[in-house]
Amino acid sequence: MKIRKLMGALCAAGLLCNMAAPVQAAEALSVLHWWTSGGESKAVGVLKDDMQKQGYSWKDFAVAGGAGAAAMTALKTQVISGNAPSAAQIKGPLIQDWAEQGVLAPIDSVAGDWKKSLPPQIDKIMRTDGHYVAAPFSVHRVNWLYINKAALDKAGGKVPTTWPEFFAVADKMKAAGLVPVAMGGQPWQDLTLWESVVLSQGADFYRKAIVDLDQKTLTSEKMIQVFDTVRKIESYFDQGRTGRDWNLATAMVINGKAGMQFMGDWAKGEFAGAGKKAGTDYICAAAPGTDKSYTFNVDSFVFFQQKGQKDATPGQLALAKTIMSPEFQEQFSLYKGSIPVRLGVSMSKFDDCAKKSYADEQMAISANTYVPSLSGSMAQPDAAAGAITDVVTKFMNSNQDSKSAVEALAKAAKTK
Numbered sequence: 001m002k003i004r005k006l007m008g009a010l011c012a013a014g015l016l017c018n019m020a021a022p023v024q025a026a027e028a029l030s031v032l033h034w035w036t037s038g039g040e041s042k043a044v045g046v047l048k049d050d051m052q053k054q055g056y057s058w059k060d061f062a063v064a065g066g067a068g069a070a071a072m073t074a075l076k077t078q079v080i081s082g083n084a085p086s087a088a089q090i091k092g093p094l095i096q097d098w099a100e101q102g103v104l105a106p107i108d109s110v111a112g113d114w115k116k117s118l119p120p121q122i123d124k125i126m127r128t129d130g131h132y133v134a135a136p137f138s139v140h141r142v143n144w145l146y147i148n149k150a151a152l153d154k155a156g157g158k159v160p161t162t163w164p165e166f167f168a169v170a171d172k173m174k175a176a177g178l179v180p181v182a183m184g185g186q187p188w189q190d191l192t193l194w195e196s197v198v199l200s201q202g203a204d205f206y207r208k209a210i211v212d213l214d215q216k217t218l219t220s221e222k223m224i225q226v227f228d229t230v231r232k233i234e235s236y237f238d239q240g241r242t243g244r245d246w247n248l249a250t251a252m253v254i255n256g257k258a259g260m261q262f263m264g265d266w267a268k269g270e271f272a273g274a275g276k277k278a279g280t281d282y283i284c285a286a287a288p289g290t291d292k293s294y295t296f297n298v299d300s301f302v303f304f305q306q307k308g309q310k311d312a313t314p315g316q317l318a319l320a321k322t323i324m325s326p327e328f329q330e331q332f333s334l335y336k337g338s339i340p341v342r343l344g345v346s347m348s349k350f351d352d353c354a355k356k357s358y359a360d361e362q363m364a365i366s367a368n369t370y371v372p373s374l375s376g377s378m379a380q381p382d383a384a385a386g387a388i389t390d391v392v393t394k395f396m397n398s399n400q401d402s403k404s405a406v407e408a409l410a411k412a413a414k415t416k
């Protein structure tokens with residue numbers, strides 16, 4: 001009976017459909033990721049369950065640490081020591097870097113309809129030399145401002161759409177005894193805030209500065225204003241942010257200790273997990289001055305060659321196929337706070353924030369204001385992204401003036 005069940009599961013996964021064939025041990029999928037917060041682990045749990053239903057066993061390598069810096073270090077060690085995982089969460093230009101090492105297995109055989117099912121900006125990131133090597137999960141928007149609704153009402157403020165309006169609300173929240181802005185203490189969180197302020201100068205400015213690394217833009221008066229604005233926002237943080245994880249900052253907004261947080265919409269997974277309703281308990285608004293633009297952050301898995309075999313294993317192919325299936329895309333994003341990356345998945349079960357994200361995504365794609373997030377590792381290879389992050393973090397944790405930060409920024413942008 002047990003054997004029949006296993007064979008049935010393998011058959012459902014598109015493997016071994018000849019019931020007379022000998023039974024093979026279930027393939028173990030080792031999976032490296034950094035999804036350890038409440039919402040994140042619920043979301044990755046959907047994939048684990050799906051794969052187990054298909055007869056695979058799941059070996060979880062979760063390396064805690066928002067944005068994955070620690071996970072990427074662990075991955076390098078695993079690959080160098082000959083223990084590459086079956087799949088790992090890798091994003092943006094890093095996908096190409098790993099592909100160039102010749103260690104990834106293509107997954108074209110399950111990607112037949114992906115080209116027409118993905119926004120072209122994202123489709124191209126999933127491929128190298130025309131071959132699919134990564135499977136995308138969902139689209140996170142990074143330029144969000146989360147606001148506790150009761151805190152906003154208590155302070156008698158309205159949802160800010162410009163920086164002066166934002167500072168007016170922050171002042172009122174401060175006067176009402178709240179921490180106006182909940183902020184965590186890791187460099188990638190500093191970068192998340194900073195890039196939203198860059199975006200508030202317009203998507204063209206953002207693209208020139210962050211995608212093209214144009215020296216004139218990086219040293220412009222507008223960039224000095226960006227740093228000035230960041231400096232002012234900092235005066236609304238509390239004293240305890242050093243080392244604080246992003247989800248603990250989100251918790252401050254959830255429980256009403258703080259009024260607002262700048263964060264990508266994985267924060268929404270935390271609100272949902274705490275039973276909070278978008279629109280009623282909290283508000284999601286585009287960061288001031290960024291409502292016409294969209295910074296995207298697309299999570300994806302790449303698949304490592306196993307034991308010297310060039311081709312993807314049946315389990316890796318099943319994993320890639322599941323990740324892009326409409327049913328999985330829907331359930332994953334409902335927990336994660338994102339929206340499906342696959343076009344045409346129904347948004348009917350999603351909350352208003354996700355519906356807004358979807359509508360704004362479509363608007364931004366056609367207006368050419370859909371830009372890759374730097375803090376989400378989508379815009380630059382590691383070296384330049386790391387050097388820019390250092391500049392922003394140094395500025396935010398010292399008394400450096402904006403002009404010298406801008407000079408350091410221009411220099412950092414040249415890092416190869």
Ligand code: GAL
Pocket residue numbers: 034035040065066067068140246266297298299375376
């Ligand atoms: C991002 C990732 C998100 C979320 C976040 C915080 O880099 O794309 O899925 O996990 O880090 O951990």
